[in-house]
Amino acid sequence: MARKKTVDVEKTADDMFKEFKEVSVTEFFRKNKSHLGYAGKIRSLTTVVHELVTNSLDACEEAGILPEITIKLKQLGQDHYRFTCQDNGPGIPIKHISSVFGKMLAGTKFHRNIQLRGQQGIGVAGVTLFSQMTTGKPVKISSGTGSGVVHETKLMIDVRKNNAEIVEARDIKDRWRGTQIEGELKGVLFSLAEYGPFEYMRRTAIANPHATFTFIDPEGRKTTFERSSKKIPQKPCEIKPHPKNMDVDEFIQMAKASKGRHVSSFLETEFSRVSKSKVAEIQSTVTFDLKKNPRRLAWSEAEEIVKAIAEIDFMAPPTEGLCPIGDDQVKKAVLNILEPEFEATIARSPSVHSGGVPFQVEVAVAYGGNAGRNISDGGLRTEVMRFANRVPLLFDAGGCAIQKAVNSVDWKRYELRDFEHSPFTIFVNLVSTHIPYTSAGKQSVSDDDEIIKEIRMALMDVGRKFKRYHSKKRREFEKEARYTALMKYSTELASAVSQINGKDEQKILGDLQDLIKKKLRYSGGNKE
Amino acid sequence: MARKKTVDVEKTADDMFKEFKEVSVTEFFRKNKSHLGYAGKIRSLTTVVHELVTNSLDACEEAGILPEITIKLKQLGQDHYRFTCQDNGPGIPIKHISSVFGKMLAGTKFHRNIQLRGQQGIGVAGVTLFSQMTTGKPVKISSGTGSGVVHETKLMIDVRKNNAEIVEARDIKDRWRGTQIEGELKGVLFSLAEYGPFEYMRRTAIANPHATFTFIDPEGRKTTFERSSKKIPQKPCEIKPHPKNMDVDEFIQMAKASKGRHVSSFLETEFSRVSKSKVAEIQSTVTFDLKKNPRRLAWSEAEEIVKAIAEIDFMAPPTEGLCPIGDDQVKKAVLNILEPEFEATIARSPSVHSGGVPFQVEVAVAYGGNAGRNISDGGLRTEVMRFANRVPLLFDAGGCAIQKAVNSVDWKRYELRDFEHSPFTIFVNLVSTHIPYTSAGKQSVSDDDEIIKEIRMALMDVGRKFKRYHSKKRREFEKEARYTALMKYSTELASAVSQINGKDEQKILGDLQDLIKKKLRYSGGNKE
Structure with a gap:
């Protein structure tokens, strides 16, 4: 390194770092709310609706319930609304209510290899944060599991600590099952445009034909998107990761957490599509014994395995974990x-x-x-x-x-x-x-x-497929045009021919039209 | 609430929540590395260069140093590179090194109202995370403040705890001042395209004419972008927030943290552009006495103040806090x-x-x-x-x-x-x-x-401005074309006129050309 004289830096390093501070994840997102989609009045309101609907759909799906979700928006003043989201989901056990709605990066979704709409553990706590940031008020959650008690909790987030603060809590005797969240928002605006909550609900309904959505807009207009299918979608399930394209870091993390005795058994039991013969194929490529303890796997060894896997063919991942619409x-x-x-x-x-x-x-x-x-x-x-x-x-x-x-x-x-x-x-x-x-x-x-x-x-x-349809349609259109034109002139043509050869005009016309029909007219779909 | 029978939900709420878990912010970004710009081989490498250069420029600027920054990339294998970034900044005190490079959301930049390139306290710790995720290796930081000792630290991040883990540390006697970070990356690719590190450096040089950048690409080609100005940019300084558009949440947070005795003095001292007369204007609009203790300000009162501020004209924010290029x-x-x-x-x-x-x-x-x-x-x-x-x-x-x-x-x-x-x-x-x-x-x-x-x-x-230039250029072009055409035919014209009136052809030609010149020819810039 080059040797240099200490320059007279006006602000020394020590000075610069005297304000060193650690912030919580909530503080981070509070300052950077646009990262969560809270940017602009219309978008912010759509983001709230999005997080609520997503959360409710996930809960219903995991519990195998046909979702019934109601979103209600009520205007309280200029740029000031109340939102309510009610679902018929399984409800939330009381000890988890405050974490779900009042703590970021806490939840069940993040670490599981499972297809859910939410996956970050941020979204619905983000609604609580945005609501309290714009109105200074808590959100109210009511949740019942059908056991006879509905828990009602008002909560806010302690931003510095990323912790839920319960402002008020009471229990109500009721066998109701589901979750309802209610709160106020300022600095938002309802719009019927492409980016507004209504369009969001409409598209959600298209992609979730098994759910019934009710949307009550700020004018009090109620729209119900009825389910078109009563088939409960296959429940999302956790699936083992597929070995292909696994990165080394992820692989090492899994190996360290593994309870298997050998890397070979770890591979077989903790990944999908890895059979004994695939393990043998891997063994033939790597330079060490797969009988090794997985918790002692070195980075370079893990790299060898990942590289070997990249060069071997595996079956596509199992589809059980994925829930396409169909x-x-x-x-x-x-x-x-x-x-x-x-x-x-x-x-x-x-x-x-x-x-x-x-x-x-x-x-x-x-x-x-x-x-x-x-x-x-x-x-x-x-x-x-x-x-x-x-x-x-x-x-x-x-x-x-x-x-x-x-x-x-x-x-x-x-x-x-x-x-x-x-x-x-x-x-x-x-x-x-x-x-x-x-x-x-x-x-x-x-x-x-x-x-x-x-x-x-x-x-x-x-x-x-579209091209086939369109070409055919175009050809049909062209044929139709020719047919129409020829039919139009067939009378004159028949009269002219009749004058020339003295045959019966009507007979000629009939023959002519038969000929045109035979050559050009066909009923949709048969051979050209 | 509607009363409903408990349905036989296959997976009860309790079951669903048994895997409830809290994750660290590092774990979050590890799983969502695309949020930090680590997506795609080329972009990931550019992101690393971006975070390093940004970090070095900020350090130099805050310390009032003319930056000299060297970035070196060396290819070690397919998609495998070593990066080095060296700057002549103020260096980092030893007790902060591990937090700066090994802990997310820890730093000096986040909570200060100051113009810096980095502002999130994530970027450079993100480089450490990405390096260890792709190679399993620590990054090496050398930092000296010119005091005679250079600290060399190898560190990794404990992802579960969001904490730096010092793998190795030693001190070297050297009066060098600056910071160097070195590490390896896999799954990245160097490209000369628009999105690659070279273009990034070129554009950074355009926007930072006071800095000298050296870039050594994987082929060993060294490019130096010399500074074109030796003027040290004005140092960024913290400025008081401007009252306009302040949101209520932010306002309440500040009021709670304030040491002032009255809301009125809080307003005057902690905001820019708020004079006694502006406070009087605010007082005339709100329904309560601004002599109130700011720590007891209610949400609705803060709202009143924010609303009052929105309707009053204030001077634009002071420019001292902003450092335009000029x-x-x-x-x-x-x-x-x-x-x-x-x-x-x-x-x-x-x-x-x-x-x-x-x-x-x-x-x-x-x-x-x-x-x-x-x-x-x-x-x-x-x-x-x-x-x-x-x-x-x-x-x-x-x-x-x-x-x-x-x-x-x-x-x-x-x-x-x-x-x-x-x-x-x-x-x-x-x-x-x-x-x-x-x-x-x-x-x-x-x-x-x-x-x-x-x-x-x-x-x-x-x-x-462009239009004026372009219209003028177009008119000049048109004039030029007319001039050329007329000059071209002036000889024939003179000859014809001479034959008609018998005057001297050369004299006529001279007069004609003078006339054309006078009417149409002008040297750029003077009146039309």
Whole structure:
């Protein structure tokens, strides 16, 4: 290192560090509330609705309950609203109520390899924080498990400590089961626009046909999105991680926590799709004995295993952990809401993104009918509906893997000439046990190559279907035009021919029209 | 509440919550590393360089040192690199080294109202985390304050506890002053593209003309961006918050922490631009006596004050806390790097965004020369260079307030016909004591209305300058064309006139050309 004279630094290092301080995660998000989606009046209100609905849906799904969720917004003053969210979920045991709603990074979702909408342990505590930041008031939670007592808790967050502060608590005798959260917000604004709570609810209903949603807007208008299916979705379950693309750090962490005696048994029991023969394949590549204690695995050894795994073929991850909406349900929802003249859906097989996390892509396109989005100047735009684990993503499309995949497709090749301005709706649902969001606001998926590839493939598939439909439609249209033209002139033609050869005009006309019909007229769908 | 029978929920609430767990902030970001910008091989490497450079620049600036920063990348294997960052900053006192580099949300920057590049207390600890996550190895920090001892520390982060773990430490006798951090990374890739570390360094050099940067790329090529100015930028200083747009929550927090005896004195001493007469104005609006103890202020009273403030005019926030690059410096940098045929710069007066935080906007445009961005197919695209507190923002342009402001301008009105494909570079630097980023990755500014408005105004200003230049250039071009054409035919014309009136042809030609010159030829810049 170069030797230098101490310069007369005006502020010495010691001085600079005298204000060194540690802050809590709540303080962090309080100062950076835009990270959680609390930016702008309209978006902030949508974020609140989003967190509440997500939380309720997850609770119902995990408990195997057909969800009934009511969101009510009431205007109390300028930019001042009261929100209420009520669900018929399993309720929350009293000892966990304050942590769920009043402590960030505390919860059940974070560390489990399970497909849930929420996954960060921040969202619903974020609602409490935002409510108290804008109004200075606590939120009120009522929760019953059906056991005969409903717990009512008013709580705030102690920001410095990231702890819930119970302001008031009482028990009510009631066999009601479910959870209700109620609070006030300031600095927010209700809007019926694309980014508002109503559109959020509508899209949530499309992606969750098994749930009934009631939305009561600030004008008191009540909209109910009835469930179109009574099939309780398969319950999300924890699945073992898939060995492919597992990173070394994750692998070491698992090995350290493992109770297995050998690395070989650790591999077999704690990962999916790892059989004895796969372990043997790994053993043949690595330079050490897999009989080793997994808790003593060195970084370099773990690296060898991860590298070996990368070069071996494994079965795709099990699908039990993933809960796609299902082709039928997507189709039903699309037909029901968009009434298109053409629709196509496709679900790709599950795949794996970095970190060994399984994911699956469902795509639908709709053309004509109510597809596309009407814009204020009266024009029409192609609409892209993005979903992650059935949750609509309304914001930050710019950096989102789903949008990138959509943009990467050359839609002209699929006969969609003016992609931007067509009566075309693209629906993409990405399901995964861990969605790699770009930010805690969870509105945009990080551009993982595997994810983009899968979405792109699915879009090209439905694109081809659209092309077939459209080409056929175009050909039919052209034939129809020729048919109409020829039929129109057939009378004159028949009269002319009759004058020339003296045959009966009506006979000629009949023959002529039969000929035209035979050559050009066909009823939809049969051979060309 | 409706009374319901307990349904046979397959998984009871108690079951669901048995895995309830609290995670540390490091664990959170470990699992969500994309929030910090660690997404994709190229971007991850740029993020590391960004965090290191940012950290060094801040340290130098606070200590009033002209920065000399060297970044070296060395390839060790496929997707495997070593990084070194050395600066001539003030060094870090030994007791703080482990917290700065090994503990998230610990630091000096978070809670101070001061313009620094870093503001979150996450960035550089994020580098340590990412390095150990991909290689299993500690980072090595050497730091000296010029006192005669250089401390060398190898450290890792205990992810579960969010604590630094010192792996090795030793002291070396050396009077060197500065900080060096060295570590390894896997799963990253060096690229010369727009999103790579080299472009990052180039743009950082543009926005920091007082610093010298040396960049040694993995091929061993050394590039030095010499400082073009020896003026030490004004040191960032803490400023009192501005009362405008202060939110109630922030206000209450300050009041509670205040040592003042009355709300009135609290207002006068702890805010900028609040004079006795302004306090009197506030008093005339609110329903209670401002002689009240600030620590006893009720939420509703604080609301009254905030509301009163919103309706009163205050002077703009003091500029001492803001460190813009400066018109001259921006111009110098733009001319130096882009060599354009036209450039215009503008700095708006400081303004205030939500939360009472002052900010200021500097904008430059350059046209012709090396302005614009060459794309791979040989075409040219308009280039937008976004900066926040002099830090280049390379990613996530889609959701960024700066990009939105650029897009909101109707460039056709300023004679830029094909905005997308022009030799045009737009430079925007947003400075603030708190930049409202959309995510912890700090690549995109949240769309605050005030910020967008200020940037838009500045862009329209430089747009008008460009239009004047361009209209004039166009008129000159048209005149030039007419002049050339008339001169070309003047000989024939003179000859024809001479034949008609019998005067001397050369005399007529001379007169004619004088006339054309007088009417149409002018040397650039004088009146038309």
